Amino acid sequence: MHPSSSRRDFLFQGGLGFGTLALGDMLHAEDIDPRSQDPLAARAPHFPATAKNVIFLFMQGGASHLETFDNKPILTKYDGQLLPESLQDFDLAQINTADAKVMASQFPFDKYGDSGVEISRLFPHLSQHADKLAIIRSMHHELFIHGSAMIMMHSGTSLLGHPSVGAWVVYGLGCESDNLPAYIAMTDGIFRNGASMYSSGFLPAVYQGVDMRAEGVPIQNLQRQSDITAGEQRLLLDQINAWNREHRQTRPGDSRLAARIANYELAFRMQTAAPELIDLSGETEATRKLYGIDDEPSARFGKMCLMSRRMVERGVRYVQLICGGWDAHGDCKGNHQSQAAKIDQPIAGLIADLEQRGMLNDTLLVWVGEFGRTPIRQGTNGRDHHPYGFSAWLAGGGVAGGKTIGATDDFGFNAVEDKVHVNDLHATMLGLMGLDHEQLTYHFEGRDRRLTDVGGENNLAQRLLQA
């Protein structure tokens, strides 16, 4: 029944990114099979997937590829000199390419693991997992200001109003949690682009990410008013449900009314489930240590990483963690040193923890910022925004690590070899999740929209799976 394709009907059911198994109990026979209508019901991928969940590690502000994963010794040689003329006419945000001077990488690189991939000394913990990382050194797009570039990295276009990657993934695969959102975003500071970082855009609002906080009340309105006791709330809820059921019984053929009753129960359950999720008191000392939770400056991001493991364990499909502060216009060295210290042990701990629990194979980790940073100097020792060539890495979710893909030119300026556009990265992520980026479409404003717009040709998924 109800084979409707209309957008509105599609939205009548469902929770806040919850699978609605419990909905079945609430529904009466007249009210359709819940799973056929639930927009968040877990769905089979287009083809067999290696990754079931994603943890997207976003380095907000733009981490320098030249200080992290893209070793360019020539920068040391040309330190203080002008760029070659061929690179002098590219627009950048704040500096003039023609008269700015090259700046050497601020950190030495070493080879790590059996594979010997090069990583800078910024990441002593993470580099121990070098053989699990697939590093892309040829990321690129053309937007050199934060606002547009972050929209690009999260939604595949430079314009507001498009769904974020997580929204597309949940739209494609649904949710496996009964009482937690399918898509959770968490930041160590602020969402620099506001809700557009986890927006459902033109997709139905059920696919929107929920911004959850690592401390205090994790989700808006999760806590009872202090004037109401737990017992009173249960009493009220039972009465509300009873009245709402009566209301529904005299109004046939409106599935929203049943969904509403189910959602009151879901909300009630979430009041327990969400605080339990962020409560780390049950984790062992060893686990806390692994993530660097009891040390500064890794404590905050360490907690977020540990929570993200707990989310994935509980069936959350897409987790987005944001680490702010990478916008190193001045003192690139000092900035990146303290930034890396915030995330190095936490991310390494996350990889190790997922692995020891047998979850790494199902969970795809993606590390990237909205752009890299210029090979040329800004001010005395900073670097400006740089979208024409930068780095990202993927791990877990079936990705065979210990490899690098693509390359920038000698100066780390333009991606030149095996170029990977943001649309390609997104196509790759979907591919590892078993979703064909050309088939995952939603009709909006006159055409079938895709996360990858008209791009995504360089889908790396198959290559990443091969050792």
Added chain:
Amino acid sequence: MIRKFQQFLVVMFVSFLPTVVCAVDDDLLWSLRTSTRPDPPPFESLKHGQQVRNAVDQFVLNRLEEASLEPAPHAARRTLVRRAYFDLIGLPPSPEQVDAFMEDESPDAWPRLIDSLLESKHYGERWGRHWLDVARYADSGGYETDIYYRNAWRYRDYVIKSFNDDKPYDVFVQEQIAGDELWPDNLDLDPRRVYIIPEKKQRHLEARIATGFYALGPRVHESALDAKRLAYETMTDWVDATASAFMGLTLGCSRCHDHKFDPFTQEDYFALHAIFASAREVELPLWNAMGEADWRQSYPRVLAVEEARKAYRLFEAKTAGQTLSPEQQTRKQELLAAIGQAVLALPEQTGGQATIPYDGLMHIPTASILGREHPALIRTVHLLERGELQKPGKPIQSALPVSLAIATQTPADLADPFTARKRFALWLTKKDHPLTARVMVNRIWHWHFGRGIVETPNDFGNMGQPPSHPELLDWLSTRFVDGGWKIKDLHRLIMNSATYRRSSRFGDERALVKDPDNRLLWRMNRRRLEGEAIWDSVHSAAGTINLAMGGPPVAPPLAGDEIASLREKWHWVVSADPAQHTRRGVYLLVRRNFQFPIFEVFDAPVTAVSCPVRDVTTVATQALWGLNNHSVFRQAMQMAGRIVTEAGDDRTAQIDRAWRIALGRPPTDDEAESSLLLLEDLETETAMPLKNPPETLKSVSPVRAQALTKLCLALFNLSEFAFVD
């Protein structure tokens, strides 16, 4: 090639009009053909002919009978009165207003109710808000920094006033697209009239403010860093918003290639860019020479603030790192107080009899509107290969989309840049334009029924949905135009039909199977209230709603968990006056990057592009809001206080009053009994007294007060509270 051929046709139709038009017409999209007024199916031929109230019913019943579907009976009067209030003014009827309608047994009680609601000033707030969805209205620019639009609200108030004035829709369109070109009078206000703006100039001023439609789109802060791209994105916003809002067309795809499904080429698209290339955003001062003189006279007071601040900064620098001595502490307080005094000495209004408040700290009141770009600065618009800025092709002149020019028998060319917008607006509002009236009539229908005759109100192209009742749409559209584009007439026509008055609770098995989406309107659609209407309802029930109209946007206080995702605290500067916190939803601050939490939870439109249809989701965060939100609880206390004031301390009377206020009806016997049981269960010895009860609740015992509050909270959470039958 195609374009050449079309231009050829344009030339041809002048001399060979009938043949050419017919030739084109055969393949023409339905929505691009001029409407002719069809005759309604005669009611003698209808089985349910006796139900017909007006022609709307003839069209609808005809389709129902063809499909052998039984129409629902009329809704109960009590249902109708609530439906009409929410539909037309977005506020619940008070128990007295419900009673007045229930007791009015005259045959014209219903049409009179509609007339009185259309006369209410709250009508414009309700229907203006609908239009603001279409206009992608927001008070900020979105993207990273979400820059603040100080005066976008003047456009919001313009929209509300236009609906209240029943401004003909053709004029409404003309004003927004080309108010500056069509109402170009010199607005320099006559200083001899002191502060009063003469009526004729008011008219021109209003038309100019209308072009604020273009000034409130999304905008990147760092635009100076990437000026060419950002100018291009702005132009794209302008053209896409114009096409979506006024033409019901989604032209966005044509930016990159010829439209695959509709008769629009990439060249058509950039020709629309060219129409707007000669415009730019300007700030229009909204006062006269006397006001400005007042401002200049008082300007030294601004300097005084600046100097007081400098004095404090100097002190701060001098004492940096020191522990302040008692004398220094005193000095610091004096300096801070001096800043405060200087700020308080700033005038808040111009002088004279009719005073105009300054915008902020002595900022001249302005509106952001469209004006003319300096001729030397007008960018040449190029056709861009794949829509990419780096790949400019040939230059493009302003022109109408060729297929539409042909369909409307108008030359496409609009070469003179300084009349292009004006001519475009006049062309759009030609009486026989195939799109303009149809698109608006369909929007009105959509907002009445929850679904348009065309389900995709912003897409009348081949990728949109075809109309469910094409003849009805054409009949309404032609009648709309012939009657002078009056929207209120359309409301009367629609709401006086039997179709509008049907019950939504009818559950005919056959109809549920055959037409589960109710496309043929065998019953009324049940509507979930929008976030704004829920906000307004909660405050109406509590008796706290502040029905003041217009003015700068209001920011009510937020709880800690609500502001956590705010980029910086300055993005939500809480309005100081508590009376402002309970204004209607339409007046609350609309930030592109941070939606007011309750609106976000109840599917507020994404303001990036025109929003023709709001989502209606049912999600758990809505339940969390209703159960736990701080402002909902406060309003529940206020409502309990109101009930005590109006019904005294008698529980039966309280329960009766509570249900009437919340739902517009008395409780059934069962509901009254379960309410009483609930109160008794809550009135335990150990119940905590409310921490901050309102004065009105202090006349009953604390145990009673908390129980009654919780009953009110339960009522706010009823499906019946959030849905309109």
